[in-house]
Every structure is written in structure tokens, then in C-alpha cells.
Amino acid sequence: MSIETQPLLAELGLTARPVERKRELGQDDFLRLMTEQLKNQDPLKPLASNEFLGQLAQFSTVQGIESLNASFAALVSGVDSDRTLQxxxxxxxxxxxxxxRFRLSEDGGLSGEVEAPAAGPITIEIADAGGAVVRRFTVEADAAGPLAFTWDGLGDTGQALPAGDYRIAARFAQGSQTLAVPTYLSTRIDSVSLTAQGPILNLAGLGRASLADVRRFG
Structure with missing residues (x-):
């Protein structure tokens, strides 16, 4: 007596799932097939030594590739763990x-460094989001190299500037020429995003930056 399984399963609220068949041969399957081939070979026409060695070489290659893949996966996992900890x-x-570019907070203020090309005065300008210069001051470099500066968050008239987006520029006057001077801003790392291109730093008031943008830690 036969029983229709589909209606019965439907009444029980169940569905039949097709059996997944194995499509790839593993090391055990490869070795089992080779063993069966040796057991069932024609005694009058035994497997030639070069064929036997060729199959052994294939088996060794398969085993080596799988071991290499496992080792590589472990290495990648270890590297990812190290990156996360760092x-x-x-x-x-x-x-x-x-x-x-930076965002001025409610309590105001900014500190950083400029790269002086030589001894002499360096003019620093702070501009608001519209491009208007709201503060201009000068720092004196005794020699070429990094020179620290601090801005109190006040405008040229002494008023506290509102929180928002601002831009800083530094210029060095050398004779009749004016040179743009690189600026470096001090801030804090709020979080770090791990990407395929490497760690991306999420900085307080400055947005995102890569490790290549960092001049100094601490």
C-alpha cells in the first residue's frame, strides 16, 4: 500500500525538502577511489607505475592546496584580530x-602646528563657512620647522564665535612672495573604522582621516 506523502505533509503544515547531494570530492573520497581502483584493477593489466605516481601527485597537490588554504585563512584571521586590537x-x-577644516565646538578654541619654512612671522587666518576671515593673528618662527599655535575661539573684535564649520590658513612672507604654510590640527580619536583600505580615524571636530594624515600621536 502506497501513501501520498505530499498531502499528508501539507496537512501537518510541513514541506518536503530536497536532499542536497555532495558535488565536490574531498581528500577521503579521492583516497577511497584510488584504493578501489587498485583493488579492482585487472591483474593482467595492472596500473602502470607512472599512472599510479601521477594520481599520488594529484592527491598530494589537493591535500597541499587545502592545507595552504587553511593556513592562509588562519593567517588572515590573525591579521584581522591584530588590526582590531590596534x-x-x-x-x-x-x-x-x-x-x-574643522568644527568649532561650544567651548571654542583650537590648537595645532604650522610648518615654518624659515625664521620669521607666520600669519594665521580663521575663516567662517562663508569664507569671511573672522580672526587673524601672527606667530613668530625662530627657525624652520614645526611651530605650535593656539587660538582661543574669539574673533578679531574679541567676541566668542559661534560653533560651526571654519577653515584655517597660514602664510609666510618671504620678501615680495607669500608662501602657503601647511597646517596641522590637534584633536582626539573618537572611533576607528576598519576598511579594506586600512583603518579610518573618526576625529572629534575634524571628521575622517587616514593614518597617513597623522603627524604625531599624543
């Missing part, structure tokens, strides 16, 4: 990064 250690650290 990124976590960066959170909360102070950094000095290359940049000219």
Missing part, C-alpha cells in the same frame, strides 16, 4: 593631523 587602542588618543 584600532581599539587608538580610541581616545590625542593626535596631530594634517588639515585646514
Amino acid at each position: 584600532a581599539a587602542a587608538l580610541v581616545g588618543q590625542s593626535v596631530l593631523v594634517a588639515g585646514d
